[in-house]
Amino acid sequence: MIIDCHGHFTTPPATHTDFRKAQLARSADPDLPEPVLAHASDDEVREAVETNQLRLLRERGGDLMIFSPQASAMEHHLPDPEVARTWARTCNDLVARVTDLFPAHFAGVAQLPQTPGGEITDAVAELRRTVSELGFVGVNVNPDPSGGHWTAPPMTDEYWFPLYEAMVELDVPAMIHVSASCTPAAHTLGAHYLNADTSVFMQLLQGDLFGRFPTLRFVIPHGGGAVPYHWGRFRGLADRLGRPPLAEHLMANVFFDTCVYHEPGVRLLLDVIGTDNVLFASEMLGAVRGVDPTTGHYFDDTKRYVDAILTEPAAAQAVFERNALRVYPRLAARLS
Amino acid sequence: MIIDCHGHFTTPPATHTDFRKAQLARSADPDLPEPVLAHASDDEVREAVETNQLRLLRERGGDLMIFSPQASAMEHHLPDPEVARTWARTCNDLVARVTDLFPAHFAGVAQLPQTPGGEITDAVAELRRTVSELGFVGVNVNPDPSGGHWTAPPMTDEYWFPLYEAMVELDVPAMIHVSASCTPAAHTLGAHYLNADTSVFMQLLQGDLFGRFPTLRFVIPHGGGAVPYHWGRFRGLADRLGRPPLAEHLMANVFFDTCVYHEPGVRLLLDVIGTDNVLFASEMLGAVRGVDPTTGHYFDDTKRYVDAILTEPAAAQAVFERNALRVYPRLAARLS
Numbered sequence: 179m180i181i182d183c184h185g186h187f188t189t190p191p192a193t194h195t196d197f198r199k200a201q202l203a204r205s206a207d208p209d210l211p212e213p214v215l216a217h218a219s220d221d222e223v224r225e226a227v228e229t230n231q232l233r234l235l236r237e238r239g240g241d242l243m244i245f246s247p248q249a250s251a252m253e254h255h256l257p258d259p260e261v262a263r264t265w266a267r268t269c270n271d272l273v274a275r276v277t278d279l280f281p282a283h284f285a286g287v288a289q290l291p292q293t294p295g296g297e298i299t300d301a302v303a304e305l306r307r308t309v310s311e312l313g314f315v316g317v318n319v320n321p322d323p324s325g326g327h328w329t330a331p332p333m334t335d336e337y338w339f340p341l342y343e344a345m346v347e348l349d350v351p352a353m354i355h356v357s358a359s360c361t362p363a364a365h366t367l368g369a370h371y372l373n374a375d376t377s378v379f380m381q382l383l384q385g386d387l388f389g390r391f392p393t394l395r396f397v398i399p400h401g402g403g404a405v406p407y408h409w410g411r412f413r414g415l416a417d418r419l420g421r422p423p424l425a426e427h428l429m430a431n432v433f434f435d436t437c438v439y440h441e442p443g444v445r446l447l448l449d450v451i452g453t454d455n456v457l458f459a460s461e462m463l464g465a466v467r468g469v470d471p472t473t474g475h476y477f478d479d480t481k482r483y484v485d486a487i488l489t490e491p492a493a494a495q496a497v498f499e500r501n502a503l504r505v506y507p508r509l510a511a512r513l514s
Numbered sequence: 515m516i517i518d519c520h521g522h523f524t525t526p527p528a529t530h531t532d533f534r535k536a537q538l539a540r541s542a543d544p545d546l547p548e549p550v551l552a553h554a555s556d557d558e559v560r561e562a563v564e565t566n567q568l569r570l571l572r573e574r575g576g577d578l579m580i581f582s583p584q585a586s587a588m589e590h591h592l593p594d595p596e597v598a599r600t601w602a603r604t605c606n607d608l609v610a611r612v613t614d615l616f617p618a619h620f621a622g623v624a625q626l627p628q629t630p631g632g633e634i635t636d637a638v639a640e641l642r643r644t645v646s647e648l649g650f651v652g653v654n655v656n657p658d659p660s661g662g663h664w665t666a667p668p669m670t671d672e673y674w675f676p677l678y679e680a681m682v683e684l685d686v687p688a689m690i691h692v693s694a695s696c697t698p699a700a701h702t703l704g705a706h707y708l709n710a711d712t713s714v715f716m717q718l719l720q721g722d723l724f725g726r727f728p729t730l731r732f733v734i735p736h737g738g739g740a741v742p743y744h745w746g747r748f749r750g751l752a753d754r755l756g757r758p759p760l761a762e763h764l765m766a767n768v769f770f771d772t773c774v775y776h777e778p779g780v781r782l783l784l785d786v787i788g789t790d791n792v793l794f795a796s797e798m799l800g801a802v803r804g805v806d807p808t809t810g811h812y813f814d815d816t817k818r819y820v821d822a823i824l825t826e827p828a829a830a831q832a833v834f835e836r837n838a839l840r841v842y843p844r845l846a847a848r849l850s
Contacts, residue, residue, distance in 0.1 A: 321699070327663045328699040363657070363664040364709075368716035368751045372740045373700075373709035380704035400747075404708045404740035410776025411736075414802030414813035415704045440746025446782045466750030477750035 180481065181502040181509075182235065184353065184399050184435045184459030185243040185284075187273055189230040191218035194272055198251070198265065205261055215268060223275045232283055234462050238481050242513075244506065246287035246318050247273055250366050252357035254292040254323035259300055262291035266304050274312040285509050286314035287353065290341075294323045294330070298337060302344050309348045315508040316397075317345065319352040321378050325360035326370050333378055334385030342391050351395035351433075351505050354378045367465035375403025379432070383416055383424070388431045395431050395505050397457060401438035401447050409450045433505055435459035436480045436497070439466050444483035453493045457501045458484060516817065517838040517845070518571065520689065520735050520771045520795030521579040521620075523609055525566040527554035530608055534587070534601065541597055551604060559611045568619055570798055574817050578849075580842065582623035582654050583609055586702050588693035590628040590659035595636055598627035602640050610648040621845050622650035623689065626677075630659045630666070634673060638680045645684045651844040652733075653681065655688040657714050661696035662706050669714055670721030678727050687731035687769075687841050690714045703801035711739025715768070719752055719760070724767045731767050731841050733793060737774035737783050745786045769841055771795035772816045772833070775802055780819035789829045793837045794820060 193216040200213030235243055247269035256262065266289045277286045288308035290301040301319075308314040319341065321333050331337045333354070345352060359370035375398045388394060398405070405412060416424055435457050438444050448456060459480065466477045475482055488494040503510040529552040536549030571579055583605035592598065602625045613622045624644035626637040637655075644650040655677065657669050667673045669690070681688060695706035711734045724730060734741070741748060745760075752760055769791050774780050784792060795816065802813045811818055824830040839846040 327665075328697040329663075330699060332699050361664040362668050363666060363717065364713045365716045365720060365751075368719065368748065369709070369713040372712055372744060373705070376708055376740065377700045377705040380701045381699065383704065384701060401743065404712065404743065407737065407740065407743035407779045407782060408708060408774060410774065410779060410806060410813050411802055412704065413806065414775055414804055415701075417804040418802060438744060438746065439750055440786070442782050442786050443743045443746060446743060446778050450776070450778050466747055466754060468750055468753045470746065470749065477746050 179242065179499045180240045181458065181499055182240050182243040182460050183397065183457040183502050183506070184437055184461050185231055185245045186248045186461070186464060187227070187245060187276065188248045188463045189226050190248070190272060191222045191226050193218045194268070197268060201261060201265060205256065205258060220279060223272070224279055227276055227280065227284070230463055232280065235283065238479055240481065242283055242285065244287055244316060244502070244509065245273055245276060245284045246353070247289040249318065249355050250358045252289050252320065254320050254357050255294060255325035255360050257293050259291065259293050259296055262293050262296070263300055263304070266291040270304070270308050270312060270314070277313065285506070285512060286312055287316040287318055288314050289318055290320070292320050292323045296323070298340050302340050305341065305344050305348070309350055309508070313512065314350070315506045315512065316350045317352050318355040320356050321354055321374055322356050325356070325358055326364045327361060328377070332381040332385065334381050334387045342394050346391055346393055349393075349507050351397055353397040353399055355399060371400055371465070372403045375400050376405055379403065379405045379412070382428055382432060383412060383421055384419065388428065395433065397433045397435060397505065399435045399437055399459065399461070401436060401443060402434035402451070406434065406447045406450045429455055433457055433501065436484055437461040437464070437478070439477040439480070440470070441483040441486060444480065445487050448487055448497070453488065453496045454501065456497050457505065458498045515578065515835045516576045517794065517835050518576050518579045518796050519733065519793040519838050519842070520773055520797050521567055521581045522584045522797070522800060523563070523581060523612065524584045524799045525562050526584070526608060527558045527562050529554045530604070533604060537597060537601060541592065541594060556611075556615060559608070560615055563612055563616065563620070566799055568616065571619065574815055576817065578619055578621065580623055580652060580838070580845065581609055581612060581620045582689070583625040585654065585691050586694045588625050588656065590656050590693050591630060591661035591696050593629050595627065595629055595632055598629050598632070599636055599640070602627040606640070606644050606648060606650070613649065621842070621848060622648055623652040623654055624650050625654055626656070628656050628659045632659070634676050638676050641677065641680050641684070645686055645844070649848065650686070651842045651848065652686045653688050654691040656692050657690055657710055658692050661692070661694055662700045663697065664713070668717040668721065670717050670723045678730050682727055682729055685843050687733055689733040689735055691735060707801070708736055708739045711736050712741055715739065715741045715748070718764055718768060719748060719757055720755065724764065731769065733769045733771060733841065735771045735773055735795065735797070737772060737779060738770035738787070742770065742783045742786045765791055769793055769837065772820055773797040773800070773814070775813040775816070776806070777819040777822060780816065781823050784823055784833070789824065789832045790837065792833050793841065794834045
């Protein structure tokens with residue numbers, strides 16, 4: 179079985195984006211009426227994924243995608259907690275419609291109602307709702323609601339602990355995933371996403387979060403940002419800062435995905451990190467959607483890279499299936 | 515000849531750090547007297563490098579280091595332009611003492627007096643002074659004086675153009691190098707440095723800076739941050755954003771160093787980017803100073819990695835010497 183652990187609903191029905199526009203308009207002008215979501219039909223929802231994510235999943239030989247709302251549209255930089263709550267609920271409910279329509283092909287991951295400097299309480303409540311009521315198997319956590327200005331405490335800070343306690347209780351992992359950048363200095367897809375991955379890994383290296391939460395699990399997407407490429411730097415920094423070796427300190431709890439869009443990068447990832455800590459993913463339809471002229475294949479058809487590198491069946495099965503079932507036990511339960 | 519293009523004076527004499535302490539104390543309390551730099555003797559300056567950078571350069575088979583003030587100590591986040599001017603002058607004058615004492619082993623690169631939101635005029639003046647009076651061959655430019663909050667305009671913005679005009683006129687390249695992080699979310703050495711490298715490359719991809727300044731040259735350190743590992747992502751983003759292919763758009767003007775502290779990372783860098791755009795460097799004494807237990811050698815002894823990978827003499831010579839002389843023509847002039 180081929181599980182893609184990182185897909186976003188980047189192609190929602192028009193009623194969904196219309197609702198968001200109306201919500202933002204009312205944020206700017208409170209005299210406007212409270213927006214109401216127009217109901218998209220099952221056919222509209224079905225078509226939105228059948229012509230996009232599900233089509234590509236099938237064409238590329240995948241079976242199931244772990245699916246969450248569009249990351250850049252989470253827009254956690256907006257300060258109003260009520261806007262964040264309503265938007266997260268709306269996005270998660272839409273993902274739940276996809277997972278209900280295609281239970282064999284999609285499993286849900288939640289967007290949280292985060293805001294810059296906001297309480298974590300709302301995030302905990304939405305996590306509980308999506309897991310217990312919608313059957314979601316994981317959650318996306320944004321380490322920088324400010325959108326590139328990095329005003330939130332590190333993810334090792336006790337600010338986050340109520341969320342971690344709920345994750346541990348529910349046995350769901352978090353993917354670390356920022357939203358749109360609010361600074362022209364850091365492009366959302368080409369800088370902010372990768373930088374967040376790198377920053378959070380370093381926060382974990384500095385802290386002792388998994389000493390306190392031994393079963394907490396994080397997936398760091400986009401191949402771990404800069405981390406595998408600079409693995410020697412991080413091993414050396416752990417030594418210099420008096421932290422334990424990375425393998426024992428972090429690698430029972432931290433996993434990287436394969437959203438690296440050329441074979442040399444995926445090869446380095448698998449070589450350096452090893453197949454026990456890497457989960458197959460494509461991020462489609464994500465940052466990069468075109469065809470690589472040097473190969474004639476889509477940049478984000480990452481299965482081709484993994485297939486070329488992992489010729490040993492047990493290693494391939496770990497990356498394509500076994501690690502995902504281990505990291506997302508609610509997915510395993512859902513499938514069995 | 516082996517040229518290390520990225521070394522910092524991280525081991526200055528005590529008089530230098532004492533001056534900085536007094537300067538910061540006076541910033542906090544203007545009633546204190548203006549600090550005066552106590553003169554370090556030539557022997558003290560000599561010893562500071564002979565027991566550190568010069569010793570390691572010799573032990574590892576290097577010949578010359580392109581040498582700049584300690585990056586994390588630039589502290590461009592402090593808002594007072596006068597403090598920034600005095601501190602940059604003091605740091606650059608100290609580097610000049612090293613390059614005067616050891617002209618065969620060190621060539622200077624300037625720290626600029628930058629501040630968050632400050633005018634670029636002071637930076638231009640200090641660049642001109644260090645090149646024309648101190649014989650420096652390059653400059654470090656900080657794309658984020660705020661120290662991790664990313665409030666400065668992208669490096670493609672006209673804010674920077676007076677600096678680029680001076681660089682072009684003087685024919686000196688800039689290394690892109692941030693200073694200390696002011697947010698606990700981004701560790702200086704393990705996140706902020708790498709993130710800045712990635713962010714600036716993406717800024718250049720989005721813009722058309724080298725259309726306007728065809729001879730401007732940037733060295734992006736730390737192996738280019740996350741860029742070579744995610745080369746497919748950047749090629750794909752260029753395509754998606756309607757920008758020219760990276761090779762023609764950026765790679766006549768952008769170079770990466772080899773400050774990547776394990777062999778698989780350096781191998782990917784040289785494989786993906788090619789030997790024409792990579793300059794040998796170690797960043798010593800920099801982020802990582804220990805011995806890699808898996809190899810028994812120093813993490814930052816990057817010459818070992820390059821030696822193991824580039825067995826063809828012309829390729830090795832490009833990375834160790836030829837590219838540096840091409841990117842830093844004032845170094846070539848100084849040596850001939």
